Each structure stands twice: as structure tokens, then as C-alpha cells.
Amino acid sequence: MMLSFRVAIRFFKSGRTQTLLIVIGIAIAISIQIFVGLLIGSLQKSLVDRTIGNSPHITISSATDIATIRDWERLVAKIEQLGDTKAISASASANAFVRDGETDLPILVRGFDFENADRIYNIRSSIYEGRPYGSQREVLVGRDLRDELEVDIGDKLAILLPNGTVYTLTISGFYDLGVASINKSWVIADLKTGQKLFGFGRRITSIEIAVDEVFEADMIAYEIQQVLNDKNIKIENWKELNEELLSGLDGQRISSTVIQAVIILSVVIAIASVLAISVIQKSRQIGILKAMGIKDPAVSLIFIYQGFLIGLIGSILGITLGIGLLYAFNIFTSNPEGTALIDLYIDYNFVLRSWLVVLLASTLAGVIPATKSLQLNPIDVIREG
Amino acid sequence: MSNVVELQNVDKVYRGVIDTQVLFGVDLSFEEGSFNSIIGESGSGKSTLLNIIGTLDKPTRGEVFIAGNRTNDLSKGRLADLRNRTTGFVFQFHYLLPEFTARENVMIPYFINKKEPAELINKRADELFDMLGIAKVRNNLVSKMSGGEQQRTAIARALINNPKIVLADEPTGNLDSGNTTTIYKIFREINEKYGTTFIIVTHDRRIAEETDRIVEIKDGRIVVDIKK
Numbered sequence: 001m002m003l004s005f006r007v008a009i010r011f012f013k014s015g016r017t018q019t020l021l022i023v024i025g026i027a028i029a030i031s032i033q034i035f036v037g038l039l040i041g042s043l044q045k046s047l048v049d050r051t052i053g054n055s056p057h058i059t060i061s062s063a064t065d066i067a068t069i070r071d072w073e074r075l076v077a078k079i080e081q082l083g084d085t086k087a088i089s090a091s092a093s094a095n096a097f098v099r100d101g102e103t104d105l106p107i108l109v110r111g112f113d114f115e116n117a118d119r120i121y122n123i124r125s126s127i128y129e130g131r132p133y134g135s136q137r138e139v140l141v142g143r144d145l146r147d148e149l150e151v152d153i154g155d156k157l158a159i160l161l162p163n164g165t166v167y168t169l170t171i172s173g174f175y176d177l178g179v180a181s182i183n184k185s186w187v188i189a190d191l192k193t194g195q196k197l198f199g200f201g202r203r204i205t206s207i208e209i210a211v212d213e214v215f216e217a218d219m220i221a222y223e224i225q226q227v228l229n230d231k232n233i234k235i236e237n238w239k240e241l242n243e244e245l246l247s248g249l250d251g252q253r254i255s256s257t258v259i260q261a262v263i264i265l266s267v268v269i270a271i272a273s274v275l276a277i278s279v280i281q282k283s284r285q286i287g288i289l290k291a292m293g294i295k296d297p298a299v300s301l302i303f304i305y306q307g308f309l310i311g312l313i314g315s316i317l318g319i320t321l322g323i324g325l326l327y328a329f330n331i332f333t334s335n336p337e338g339t340a341l342i343d344l345y346i347d348y349n350f351v352l353r354s355w356l357v358v359l360l361a362s363t364l365a366g367v368i369p370a371t372k373s374l375q376l377n378p379i380d381v382i383r384e385g
Numbered sequence: 386m387s388n389v390v391e392l393q394n395v396d397k398v399y400r401g402v403i404d405t406q407v408l409f410g411v412d413l414s415f416e417e418g419s420f421n422s423i424i425g426e427s428g429s430g431k432s433t434l435l436n437i438i439g440t441l442d443k444p445t446r447g448e449v450f451i452a453g454n455r456t457n458d459l460s461k462g463r464l465a466d467l468r469n470r471t472t473g474f475v476f477q478f479h480y481l482l483p484e485f486t487a488r489e490n491v492m493i494p495y496f497i498n499k500k501e502p503a504e505l506i507n508k509r510a511d512e513l514f515d516m517l518g519i520a521k522v523r524n525n526l527v528s529k530m531s532g533g534e535q536q537r538t539a540i541a542r543a544l545i546n547n548p549k550i551v552l553a554d555e556p557t558g559n560l561d562s563g564n565t566t567t568i569y570k571i572f573r574e575i576n577e578k579y580g581t582t583f584i585i586v587t588h589d590r591r592i593a594e595e596t597d598r599i600v601e602i603k604d605g606r607i608v609v610d611i612k613k
Contacts, residue, residue, distance in 0.1 A: 002496065003493070003496040003497060006496075007482075007484075010482075010484035010485060013484070014483070285482050285484070288480045288482065289493070289497075290465065291441055291468070291474055292468070292493060292494045292542075293465045293466060293467075293468040293469025293470070293494065293497050293498065294465065294469075294497050295461075295465045295466070295497075296461060296465075298497070378441050379436055379441045379442050382436070382476060382480075382554075
């Protein structure tokens with residue numbers, strides 16, 4: 001085994017130009033694979049993050065006419081027991097208007113327990129001025145609504161409720177959740193404020209849930225449905241609400257897989273053909289080794305090791321080059337204001353997986369010439385002189 | 386002395402458009418530790434005979450025993466093992482691996498099976514390099530050695546596993562007379578020192594005269610077998 005490895009290394013070194021060319025070829029192929037794979041991965045991740053990063057993945061609402069959920073604490077406790085969730089937040093929300101001089105602007109009052117909701121929406125970090133609400137009389141206002149109302153911290157907000165009554169709340173801070181429609185319509189208040197304003201009593205309008213494994217949201221939603229087994233509620237998950245996005249992501253994923261499979265195939269063919277030529281070039285040496293008593297498996301190993309070595313060096317160079325290309329792409333394609341077009345995400349699992357696949361494929365590529373080497377007969381080499 | 390090589394009624398036919406028979410019912414044996422030559426004109430079948438003894442080629446009919454092993458039914462792997470343990474080859478061309486140094490080339494038959502401790506082999510390699518007068522070039526690549534040095538390295542390689550038999554096919558065919566004399570002297574020295582059986586194929590009758598037994602082959606048949 002050691003002899004096979006030694007011979008493989010020497011054969012590798014002796015055909016310097018041939019070795020260099022094939023290693024560069026493999027490195028370029030792998031760099032494209034890594035570049036495309038990581039780019040599409042980053043694109044998908046940033047798309048998914050933008051779509052569901054700061055929003056609930058599963059929403060439970062009422063399926064009854066009164067549109068509210070009773071006894072919700074019991075439901076939350078049951079969901080918590082499942083252990084698949086990252087955050088659970090109850091919400092008492094309803095539409096209302098806010099008085100702006102002579103006109104009324106439509107808003108959505110969202111009553112949350114701040115800490116629970118923060119774990120889903122990252123409200124705390126999106127407050128750019130002021131502080132979270134500290135009492136049931138305080139609210140947070142979004143950036144766009146603030147601009148429209150021209151209000152400041154400590155100003156009073158007159159909320160016109162559907163029943164015609166007007167309720168006054170104080171602004172404790174302003175947030176920017178990164179989505180204009182939310183910034184313009186959501187007035188975030190305490191859960192109890194929401195319940196009180198709309199006369200819900202102890203009831204709520206929805207339970208919002210964030211999970212760690214976002215792509216399993218549908219499975220988890222199904223599990224929750226089974227556990228709660230309540231006809232009065234309706235459970236929706238982000239996947240059923242974003243089918244178009246998901247099919248787009250699937251399309252990307254499939255095209256990325258096809259590109260990678262084609263690259264791996266070309267790597268295997270390139271290595272196998274170079275090594276097949278090497279078998280012919282080194283047939284004299286192999287014949288002599290056989291005359292001296294080397295066995296067929298050990299001869300095969302020489303070419304399998306060569307395939308492995310080409311794959312090893314080519315893939316390490318290729319991975320480095322691919323990641324380098326990705327960073328270069330990110331620099332050269334940045335927006336005019338200097339921010340990156342996409343947020344880079346280096347999926348090390350993907351890199352490791354690709355590396356192992358290349359190593360395995362290049363080692364297997366050595367099997368074809370190895371089989372060819374078995375047909376070499378030492379007597380032919382000796383007779384030819 | 387027991388026979389280390391024994392051929393019984395060996396025929397060899399090369400199959401092709403026209404079948405060519407090169408050996409006809411050869412019965413031949415060599416004693417352990419003997420120093421022999423096989424002579425004959427080119428095309429007489431002497432190299433084929435040597436290749437069959439070396440298990441590189443198979444007889445079409447007949448039986449071959451090498452160091453007590455009947456080789457006819459042995460698998461490719463077992464034959465390779467037998468070759469590695471019992472036989473050293475020296476050919477007309479050195480057949481060294483150009484990618485390795487002289488010392489590495491000499492060690493290759495050992496690396497194939499690694500049957501003995503490395504210390505012993507290293508010592509034997511040094512001894513052989515000294516005996517063959519190539520100690521100075523042992524770390525040279527094959528391309529950095531003269532023809533005589535290359536052939537001596539090939540001889541050291543044939544001897545590294547301390548084989549029972551050395552098969553030499555026109556070993557000095559490419560060398561000048563000075564180198565030729567030295568190499569036969571070394572063969573004789575090794576034969577006497579280690580008791581190695583030598584079977585040397587040559588077309589040079591003068592060289593054959595130096596051996597203890599001359600087997601002459603003509604048209605695939607043994608015509609003369611003289612023991613001194």
C-alpha cells in the first residue's frame with residue numbers, strides 16, 4: 001500500500017505539465033461549483049430571511065365568527081410542550097383609525113406581550129428612537145406613520161375605534177421593521193391595551209409562532225393541529241402563504257444541483273482520461289513492477305491514489321478560488337450606495353459536502369484506468385524491450 | 386543438491402493466425418546453488434524458456450516446479466508472490482524505474498512484500514552497493530547514471546530479497562567488454578557467497594564457458610547439456 005502511494009506520488013511528479021494542467025482544470029471546475037452553489041445558497045437565504053426573517057412562521061387565528069380565541073393560555077402551554085418552537089406570542093389586534101387633523105388614517109393596533117413578540121419581530125433592535133412601551137397607555141409608532149403624522153416622542157395619539165369611541169395613547173418610541181407597509185400601519189401596544197381597546201376581555205386574536213427549522217414549519221404546524229385538535233382555530237404557516245417563493249427557490253435549487261452534477265461528471269471524465277493516458281505512458285514501469293511481484297490490487301491502487309491526489313489538490317485550490325470569486329463578486333456588484341447586492345452566506349456544510357463528493361468522485365475516476373492497468377502483462381513489456 | 390527449478394515435458398505454442406511452437410517437450414532441471422547458462426541462437430526459444438522458469442510466461446503443456454511449488458495451477462497473485470520471494474531478474478535492458486533513485490529502485494522488490502526487517506534489508510542494500518561498486522551513485526536518479534551503473538543497480542535489485550534463483554537474459558548485451566567481465570565476476574561471487582542459483586541466457590559461447598553447466602537449445606529442443 002505504501003509502495004503504491006510512493007509510486008503514485010512519483011508518477012504524479014514526473015508528469016509535471018500534465019499534472020499541473022489537470023489540477024488547474026479540476027480547480028477551475030470546482031471553483032465554479034463552489035461559487036454557483038454558495039451564490040445560490042446566499043440568494044435563497046437572503047430571500048427567505050427577507051420574507052420570513054422578522055415575521056411569524058406559524059399563525060393560529062380564530063375560525064369562528066367572533067374572530068377571537070378563548071382560553072389561549074392553555075393552547076400556548078400545549079404548543080410549548082411540543083418543544084419545536086423558538087417563540088410564541090399571543091396578539092390582540094384589530095383595525096382602527098388614527099386622527100390626523102381633519103383626516104383619519106387606517107391603522108392596525110397590534111397588542112403584544114413585548115418580550116414574546118420581540119423574539120419574533122426583533123422589535124427592540126428596530127426601535128431607532130425612544131423606548132419600548134412601559135405601560136398600557138403607551139405605544140410604538142412606525143417610521144412611515146410618524147412621517148405622515150409628524151409626531152414626536154411623548155405626543156398623544158388619538159385612536160378612533162370601530163365603535164366610534166376615541167382613545168388616547170402616548171408615543172414611547174419609533175420603530176423601523178424594514179417593511180414600509182408595516183411601518184405605516186402598525187401601532188404596537190401592550191397585549192392588555194389591545195384587549196381593552198377592542199373589548200376582547202381576556203381573549204386574543206392570534207397566536208404567532210417562530211420556529212428554528214423554518215422549512216419544517218408546515219410539519220410543525222401539522223403537529224400543532226394534531227395536539228390542539230380544536231375546530232375553532234385555524235393554523236397557517238408561511239410555506240402555504242408563500243408557495244410562489246418556494247417554487248422559485250426549488251427551481252433555483254434544482255438548477256444548482258444540475259450544474260454541480262455536470263461539473264462532477266466532467267471532473268470524473270477529465271481525471272479518468274488523463275489517468276488512462278498515464279497507464280499507457282507508464283506501462284513499462286507497471287510491467288516491471290509486475291515482473292518483480294507486485295500484485296494487481298497494488299497496481300490498481302497506484303491509479304486510484306493518483307485520482308485521489310488530483311482530486312485533493314484540485315479541490316482545495318478550487319474551494320479557495322470559488323470562495324475568493326464569491327467575495328470578489330460581492331465587491332464588484334455592490335449597490336451604488338456601497339451595500340452588497342446579496343448578503344454572503346458561506347454554508348460550510350455545503351463546502352464540506354462538495355469537497356467530499358469531489359474527493360470520492362476523483363478517487364472513483366481512478367478505478368477506470370486501474371482496471372486498464374490490470375490487463376498489462378509484464379511479458380509484453382519485456383519482449384518489446 | 387535438490388532441484389530448485391524443474392521443467393517436465395514443457396511445450397510452448399504462441400497462438401495466432403498461424404500457431405508457432407517454440408518449445409518442444411523440454412525436460413530440464415537446475416540444482417540449488419548451481420551456476421548455469423542457456424545458449425542458443427536468436428529465435429531458438431531460450432528467452433521463452435527463461436520467462437517460463439521466471440513464471441512470467443506459462444507453458445502450453447507440461448509442468449513447472451519452482452522452489453518446490455507447482456506453478457501450473459497457481460493464481461496470478463500467488464505467482465507474483467512466488468516471483469517476489471524466489472526469483473531475481475536481470476534483463477538485457479536495465480528496466481529501472483526512471484522516477485526513482487538507484488537505492489529506491491533496489492528496494493522496490495522488498496517494498497512489495499516487506500517480509501524481512503527493514504534494518505536487515507538496509508544492511509544488505511549497502512553491502513550490494515559496495516559489492517557492485519555503485520555506492521557513490523546510490524542516490525542518483527536512473528538518468529544520472531552510466532549504462533554500466535544502471536545494469537549493476539538492476540543486479541542489486543534482483544538480489545535484494547535474497548532470491549533462490551537469479552534469471553539473467555543477456556545481462557551484458559548492452560555493455561562493453563570491461564563491464565561484461567566485471568558483471569560475470571560479481572555473479573560468480575554472489576553465487577559462491579549466498580548460494581544463489583544462476584541461470585544466464587546468452588548467445589555468447591565465451592561467457593557460457595565460464596559457467597558450470599551449459600544447456601544449448603536449438604529450435605525449441607535441448608541439444609546439448611554439459612556439466613563441468
